[in-house]
Amino acid sequence: MQLKEETTTTTTNGSGNEKKDFPKEFVDSYKQIKWNGWGDTRKFLHTLSPSGQIAITTPKKSAEPLPGLKPFILKELAGGNGQSELEDTPSIEFDNIQIDPPKSNPEFLKELKAFFLSDQLKDDKFARITHTFGKSIRDLVRTRIGQIKYAPDLIVLPHSHEEVEKLVQTANKFNVVIIPYGGGSNIVGAVEPISNERFTVSVDMRRMNKILWVDRREMTACIQVGILGPDLERELAKSGVSMGHDPDSFEFSTLGGWLATCSSGHQSDKYGDIEDMAVSFKTVTPTGTLELRNGARAGAGINYKHIILGSEGTLGIITEAIMKVHPLPPVAEYYGFLFPSFAHAVSALEQIRSTDIIPTMIRIYDPDETRLSFASKPSKGAFTEFMSAAVKKYLHYIRSYDFNNVCLSIIGFEGSKKSVDFAKAHVFDILAKNSAFSLGTSPGKTWGEKRYDLPYIRDFVLDHNMWVDVAETTVSWANLIPLWKDAKAAFKEHFRAQGVPAWICAHISHTYSNGVCLYFIFVSKQNAEKEMTPYIQAKRLMTDIVMKYGGALSHHHGVGYEHVPWMNRYVSNGWITVYRKLKETLDPNNICNPRKLIPTLQEENHQTPYLFDVLNVKKAKL
Known part of the structure; x- marks a missing residue:
């Protein structure tokens, strides 16, 4: 059933509450984000003519050259077989995508x-396609070839908690599937409809984007969870506070998504992960709204917030959250360091974490990702390049650095000048x-400016017959180096045996007293049949290795359906049963994001x- 376009007026709903449309100049977020790639439609990588160099264009700067990136891609990612140009594998045109019409559900x-x-109700082709997938490589390949099997039948854009309650009640009444959709940046399949058996609604939360109040005395804020990261921090800054949660997806993810997937931000070493920041929240379930008390701490029974945190919309929809905030730090300093090897960097990191003086952020790149980092930076001019060459000579001849093994680290400090200076002296x-x-503050500044750019590089190589994926875990200090070595060796051998070029790198992004988050990025060329089988094999291989070393199934990406096959190995069957009983109680008709997070009994x-x-894997031709 196609919805008719109607002239919007201010009316009242059945409760007597006034319904107000957004201003006419308002543009919904999904219309500003690439339908077949990552992020802002105004930001992308491209080649320059006639030089063939790769450049990045952003809303603030046009065609900024990245002179080292193309040689790096040709040598390390594309196999280094002497080719001088990249193969083009463009996306299908949007108008050429065919999808089934929305199902009918008139009542x-x-x-x-x-x-x-x-x-607030959308069922046009663009809205439905842009709410079908997240942004994993599997998602993007299927979008780019027009292989869209289960688009949602309707997109609903609520404005308030009360509207979400009405939506969920109505969906439960008519056995309609509801899938909450935040920024759409998820890469484990958590937002994807998985069948066409029932009418399916994607609930786009991004119009619920207001900070309802800030309490400077208690240092908390009540926030609608559809707010995007940049808007959240900009609005909090007006009250002189910050939440300090800054994941890689920050620009295009929402507070609700962070809560639903147990997210973690760059500065988690100082400010904690999302569960440390969450005080209480409202969650609308098919059997009623769940609320938590706002307070410093409670020891009255189990910690109820952890029932919803990480539930990925399978129990209901989070609408409002009370979050901890802190004063805007007067000083923020980020530095770059080079280590002669990954082992040296890990040793330093473990020593820092064994003390009680912890930087705001410690990020360590292994040798391969260090080369990628340097290759993707813009040119800074002749003098900077000369100084860089002089530093390399000094490190090589005087300090005996082997630049095949060197590792970059970015270390940040935030707080008062006195506390920052004290922490720096200890850590340095x-x-x-x-x-x-x-390396001083220049690498830290560059990282701050470019830290959200990596997915745009992924889009570029996808345009050139390669795919990129990631795997991340939390691993103990004892198993960190063994896992890192084994995963890299196994991945390379897996593709070497098939005669396919492959590349893998890793970095440490979050640290704890008993381990770290280890984050892998891996790349390969599409095979001759241009199908997704190599990706599926690689993803399974990497996840099996994580499990072998006792790693977390995910540190911050979540489960979706991508990690479900491993859930019975990751948690005991008793906990799986507890979750099933909980879902049966809160969601008896199984309308809330079905077949995500844990396996079905049939699986x-x-x-x-x-x-x-099985989800649209075979013969994904680019």
């Missing part, structure tokens, strides 16, 4: 229209004892294949 739509404005002393060489008993193995 459900009739009730929605009594409560929602026509502008440990770094010096582990042969680190200071568990091998009566039906896992979604990981």
Whole structure:
């Protein structure tokens, strides 16, 4: 059933509450983000003519050259077989994508229209396609070839907690599937419809983007969870506070998404992960709204917030959250260091974490990702390049650095000048004892400016017959180096045996007293048939190795359906049963994001294949 376009007016709903449309100049977020790639439509990598160099264009700067990136891609990612140009594998044109029309459910739509404005209900082709997937490589390949099997039938854009309650109640009444959609940056399949058996609604939360109040005395803020990261920090800054949660997806992810997937930000070493920041929140379930008390701490029974944190919309929809905030730091300083090897960097990091003086952020790149980092930086002029060459000579001849093994680290400090200076003196002393060489604040500044750019490089190589994926985990200090070595060796050997070029790198992004987050990025060329089988094999290989070393199934990406095949190995069957009973109680009709987070009984008993193995995988031709 196609919705009719209607002239929007201010009316009242069945409760007598006034329904107000967004201003006419308002543009929904999904219209400003690439439908077939990552991020801002105004930001992308491209080649320059006639030089053939790769450049990046952003809303602030046009065609900034990245002179080292193309040689790096040709040599390390594309196999280094002497080719001088990259193969083009462009995306299908949007107009050429064919999708099934939305299913009909007139009674459900009739009730929605009594409560929602026509502008809040979308079933046009663009809205449906842009709410089908997240941004994993599997998602992007299927989008780029127009292989879209289960687009949602309707997109609903609520404005308030009360509207979400009405939506969930109505969906439960008519057995309609509801999938919350934040920024759409998820890469484990958590937002994807998985069948066309029932009418499916994607609930785009991004119009719920207000900070309802800030309490400077208690240092908390009440926030609608559809707010995007940049808007959240900009609005909090007006009250002189910050939440300090800054994941790689920051620009295009929401507070609700962070809560639903147990997210972690760059500065987690100082400010904690999302569960450390969350005080309480409202969650709308098919059997009622769950609320938590706002307070410093409670020891009255189990910690109820952890029932919802990480639940990925399978129990209901989070609408508002009270979050901890802190004063905007008066000083923020980020430095670059080089280590002669990954082992040196890890040793320094472990020594720092064994003390009680911790930087705001410690990020360590292994040798391969260090080369990628340097290759993707813009040219800074002749003098800077000369100085860089002089430093390399000094490190090589005087400090005996092997530049095949050198590792870059970015270390940040935030707070008062006194606390920052004190922490720097302590940390820098440990770094010096582990042969680190200071590069000053310039690498830290560059990291701050470019830290969200890596997915745009992924889009570029996808345009040139390669695919890029990631795997991340939390691993103990004892297993960190063994896991790192084994995963890199196994991945390279897996593709070498097939005669396919492959490349893998890793970095440490978050640290704890008992381990770290280790984050892998791996690349290969599409095979001759241009299908997704190599990706599926690599993803399974990497996840099996993580499990072998006792790593977390995910540190911050979540489960979706991509990690479901491993959940029975990751948690005991008793906990799986507890979750199933909880979902049956809160969501008896299974309308909330079904077949995500844990296996179904049919999957568990091998009566039906896992979604990981079957969702539009075969012959994904670019």
